[in-house]
Amino acid sequence: MSERKKAWECLIQIIKDGRYSNLVLRHELDNMNMGNKALITQIVYGTLQNYRLVRYQWEADVKHLPIEEIAILLDMSVYQLLYMKQADYAVLDEAVQLSKQIKGAKFSPLVNAVLRKVQKRRERPLPEDAWKRLGIVTSHPDWLISMWKAQYGEAACRAICEHDQKTSPQAVRVNRLKITEDAFLKQFPNFEKHPKLTQVLLAKKGAMLDREAFEAGLYSIQNASSQLIVPLLDPQPRDHILDICAAPGTKTCQIAEWMRDQGSITACDLHEHRVKLIEEGIQRLGITCVKTKCCDSTHADTLFEKAEFDRILVDAPCTGYGTLQGKSDIRLRMKSEDMDEIITIQKNILDACSKLLKERGTLVYSTCTLNKKENEKQIESFLKRHEHYELIEMRTIFPDEYDSDGFFMAKLTKH
Numbered sequence: 001m002s003e004r005k006k007a008w009e010c011l012i013q014i015i016k017d018g019r020y021s022n023l024v025l026r027h028e029l030d031n032m033n034m035g036n037k038a039l040i041t042q043i044v045y046g047t048l049q050n051y052r053l054v055r056y057q058w059e060a061d062v063k064h065l066p067i068e069e070i071a072i073l074l075d076m077s078v079y080q081l082l083y084m085k086q087a088d089y090a091v092l093d094e095a096v097q098l099s100k101q102i103k104g105a106k107f108s109p110l111v112n113a114v115l116r117k118v119q120k121r122r123e124r125p126l127p128e129d130a131w132k133r134l135g136i137v138t139s140h141p142d143w144l145i146s147m148w149k150a151q152y153g154e155a156a157c158r159a160i161c162e163h164d165q166k167t168s169p170q171a172v173r174v175n176r177l178k179i180t181e182d183a184f185l186k187q188f189p190n191f192e193k194h195p196k197l198t199q200v201l202l203a204k205k206g207a208m209l210d211r212e213a214f215e216a217g218l219y220s221i222q223n224a225s226s227q228l229i230v231p232l233l234d235p236q237p238r239d240h241i242l243d244i245c246a247a248p249g250t251k252t253c254q255i256a257e258w259m260r261d262q263g264s265i266t267a268c269d270l271h272e273h274r275v276k277l278i279e280e281g282i283q284r285l286g287i288t289c290v291k292t293k294c295c296d297s298t299h300a301d302t303l304f305e306k307a308e309f310d311r312i313l314v315d316a317p318c319t320g321y322g323t324l325q326g327k328s329d330i331r332l333r334m335k336s337e338d339m340d341e342i343i344t345i346q347k348n349i350l351d352a353c354s355k356l357l358k359e360r361g362t363l364v365y366s367t368c369t370l371n372k373k374e375n376e377k378q379i380e381s382f383l384k385r386h387e388h389y390e391l392i393e394m395r396t397i398f399p400d401e402y403d404s405d406g407f408f409m410a411k412l413t414k415h
């Protein structure tokens with residue numbers, strides 16, 4: 001089978017059937033040689049990453065959008081013609097041949113006509129309106145751009161969109177229970193210190209992560225900004241900690257490493273299969289102070305003793321608008337209504353947890369989203385409902401600050 005047909009099949013599974021791009025590619029490209037894999041991956045990720053831009057290039061050339069299978073074929077063919085600089089005849093010929101296998105060749109003349117138009121015209125002029133242009137060029141939905149512009153201002157909005165189209169270096173966290181950072185850097189020269197964040201390491205450009213060292217629990221993969229949440233929680237050895245939305249356990253394990261594996265951490269998650277991920281993590285890293293629990297944290301107040309914990313981390317389920325870099329399949333599917341239900345869940349989890357913190361204890365609420373309704377406003381309304389809580393610190397990390405994901409964190413204490 002040709003690489004282009006395989007790329008089209010992958011895109012159908014991702015866009016039409018809603019499957020995750022990394023899982024589809026891993027499954028479909030197994031047993032293929034490196035050259036074929038590279039071409040298919042580039043077509044699939046390039047088309048997804050530029051889904052609005054490629055659609056913009058041809059949508060004005062048709063009266064009505066064709067069926068999804070054909071629209072996806074046109075998207076990926078336009079991506080190859082304009083942005084991969086593939087030989088035009090090969091792209092056109094294969095697209096037309098492929099279209100003959102879809103719905104009895106009904107759409108072949110359309111595919112041929114549209115691609116010839118694009119081939120002749122090359123790129124279509126972009127809209128004059130700067131915000132419409134930004135949405136198309138960076139392939140973000142217009143509603144999200146309007147929301148960021150209103151909430152964070154024009155410069156921040158532009159910077160977030162531009163960041164999402166780049167590739168940031170892979171950040172890791174050394175397991176201080178097993179090795180010091182200096183010893184790790186000496187042993188694995190593929191890593192270097194983050195230029196702005198102490199205790200965050202980055203894989204050097206083009207370097208492969210060391211699989212054996214990972215399996216041996218010497219380090220974990222964790223986004224640079226995400227590594228700042230546990231220091232805000234400031235866990236101490238011998239603390240009783242509740243990590244209420246813990247899977248896959250990245251921060252649970254970071255907390256345990258900070259506590260030198262002393263004290264106790266209760267790590268909860270709603271889904272059994274995700275609780276297993278926490279257990280795999282603690283085993284790989286050699287951690288013993290964590291016990292896991294599968295539960296609905298909106299009822300956390302009925303599951304634990306009142307005022308049982310010194311510190312609570314609510315790393316809440318959220319819309320994830322801070323983590324859209326390289327997640328074009330999510331960008332393509334998300335809707336503004338998605339946030340409504342999640343805001344209520346965040347509120348209910350916070351309310352339930354409020355009863356479980358000891359006096360003068362610390363509660364950290366964090367999300368990986370850039371949306372004030374889930375962040376600042378969530379905390380403001382919590383403080384109105386719970387007068388015995390006080391805000392100590394609140395911070396939004398924008399992606400361009402550390403060339404990493406966007407995060408929000410708020411530290412509260414109880415009187």
Ligand SMILES: C[S@@+](CC[C@H](N)C(=O)[O-])C[C@H]1O[C@@H](n2cnc3c(N)ncnc32)[C@H](O)[C@@H]1O
Binds near residue numbers: 252318
């Ligand atoms: C942002 S993720 C947590 C990431 C995690 N803290 C880490 O660092 O690896 C949010 C988690 O909340 C879980 N979750 C969603 N709703 C929940 C609920 N009602 N009760 C418990 N966990 C829930 C999700 O399954 C997801 O694993």
